[in-house]
Amino acid sequence: MDEREFHKMTSLRPYVIGLGLREKTSVFGIVDALGNIICKDHVTTTDYPDPTSFMFDVCDRLQPMVKQVGGWDTIKAMGIGAASGNNITQRIENAANLSWKGNISLASMFQGRLGIAVSLANDCTVAAMGEMTYGAARGLKDFICVLVNGGMGAGIVLNGLIFMGNKGRVGEVGHVTLNPNGRPCTCGKVGCIESYVSRRGITQTARELLAFTSKPSALRSVAPADITVELIAKCADEGDAIALETMRKTGDILGHAMTAWASLVAPEAFILVGEVSSLCGRHMLEPILTGMNENMFDAMKWSTKVYLSTLHGDDASILYASALAWKTKEYELLL
Ligand SMILES: [Zn+2]
Known part of the structure; x- marks a missing residue:
């Protein structure tokens, strides 16, 4: 029995998705519990006139990636790190650095589309979580x-x-x-x-x-x-x-x-x-x-x-957001 079959049989969910929503390029990937990025992709944020088209495209791109690790049953949760993300309302609020205006409930949009738990927090907060999980703050x-x-x-x-x-x-x-x-x-x-x-x-x-x-x-x-x-x-x-x-x-x-x-x-x-x-x-x-x-x-x-x-570039953004995904339950209980 290989690792994926084992996790399927025991209903463990060994992976999370991390999405770093950034001004120019947004990055996302599937991460295991050791902090290995199994697969990743990126999109140009400014190509999307609204958050809905962004969300649909990222979900479409996630499908083959999730299939590669054994399907949605292996995914515990998704974390999103975003500038102007509000840790409590789970929304992006009046982001100065995005062309999408107003309050955007991006976490619930992804959750509705993917059927997994999705949390959102601001980029500094997920960085702190990521450094605590994988980096200099361990x-x-x-x-x-x-x-x-x-x-x-x-x-x-x-x-x-x-x-x-x-x-x-x-x-x-x-x-x-x-x-x-x-x-x-x-x-x-x-x-x-x-x-x-x-x-x-x-x-x-x-x-x-x-x-x-x-x-x-x-x-x-x-x-x-x-x-x-x-x-x-x-x-x-x-x-x-x-x-x-x-x-x-x-x-x-x-x-x-x-x-x-x-x-x-x-x-x-x-x-x-x-x-x-x-x-x-x-x-x-x-x-x-x-x-x-x-x-x-x-x-x-x-x-x-x-x-x-010691974490840099796209991989840091993905790992930071994945740290929020691993903490999703505890994080929600804190609120
Ligand atoms: Zn100022």
Whole structure:
């Protein structure tokens, strides 16, 4: 008897589905209990004018994948991680980064179509669950995942449980004002941390350093509009002075913000997750630690660790969402 037949006979459901709904490309896959991604696929989110057409297409693409692992009887649940996902209402609410407007009950739409339990939470929360299940937070009970990519936010775990916050809105640390006379933010305010610590924030910092200093830099040979975080990270790897200064400034801002978060909940660690963290984290780690600790209350100085996630790219998005799927029952009982 092979493993699939065994699970069929014992009615165990050895797999879950993880779906990372992202601004440009959404990724989904079937994951086993050890965190192996058995199969995966992706779609271009912006190709779908509405969430219904997105849901139908993803379901169609899941059918052969599920057949490959032995049919729907082997699937325990599906988890969806999405920016602007509300952990309690299970909806995507007024997402700034999607063209679909209003409140979207994506979990119940998938549940109705697939006939399995489907949970949805915001991308920072599922990142915290994923890091706890498969990543750098294994064994930690109190930690904060800081997700940096197009935007930034936090997923918070206290005493081993995801902290949900009032009405499910938790971890919106990106839109705390850092500088009331600072950069305009996409949220409509001015000087939010996210307008410095994010893809657009980092590229703008590099452009400002190029404009207002005379340091030599490989970035000077690139049109300002073509400067990307990928390029800045590559230049930083090669020792470029402007790229490294961009990393130092960004890390310093994030570190200073973390002083307040660490003082409030005394986490064992922060874990940096998301694509920008993957690209830039190694250059930002030292300024983050310095920025966080130089203003910290003496008794708490150097007591909070900062880790870089070891999960990257599409696989991280799938694994994070799958961690929510594994926890679906416990997660629902928490509400
Ligand atoms: Zn903002």
